[in-house]
Amino acid sequence: MKFTVLMLVLLMGLALALQLPNATLSLRPSFAGAVLEGRITSARADELLGVWSGAGRGRLLKCAPRCTVVSTIPVSGTVLVNAHSAYRVALGGSFKPGQKLILVLKFRDQKVLNVNATVARQ
Numbered sequence: 001m002k003f004t005v006l007m008l009v010l011l012m013g014l015a016l017a018l019q020l021p022n023a024t025l026s027l028r029p030s031f032a033g034a035v036l037e038g039r040i041t042s043a044r045a046d047e048l049l050g051v052w053s054g055a056g057r058g059r060l061l062k063c064a065p066r067c068t069v070v071s072t073i074p075v076s077g078t079v080l081v082n083a084h085s086a087y088r089v090a091l092g093g094s095f096k097p098g099q100k101l102i103l104v105l106k107f108r109d110q111k112v113l114n115v116n117a118t119v120a121r122q
Helices: 002-019
Strands: 022-030 033-053 059-063 067-069 073-081 087-092 100-107 112-118
Touching: 022 100, 033 059, 073 087
Parallel strands: 022 112
Antiparallel strands: 022 033, 033 073, 033 087, 033 100, 059 067, 059 087, 100 112
């Protein structure tokens, strides 16, 4: 009986963990700030509503062919973000190579993800 309950709780926790988005990110210094680089993954369709660092809120951009600020970035499966992708996140401020930051990513339905990111060398 105890084993069955324990397995049920473990499976429910695993199912919840699979639904939460995750990200592997770094920052690449750019003019007057940095651009996020990496991948954001979600098991189901979701939307990225914002990214924050200690320097403030980042701008969500859609670049096709010109960059414009958007309010959300759709995340369906895996989305690559970098200086050459269709969706970008730009952070203003002064960043030094090797600097470690904590980024806060907010998704639809009040999901929040904290990610450690390192500023890459140029």
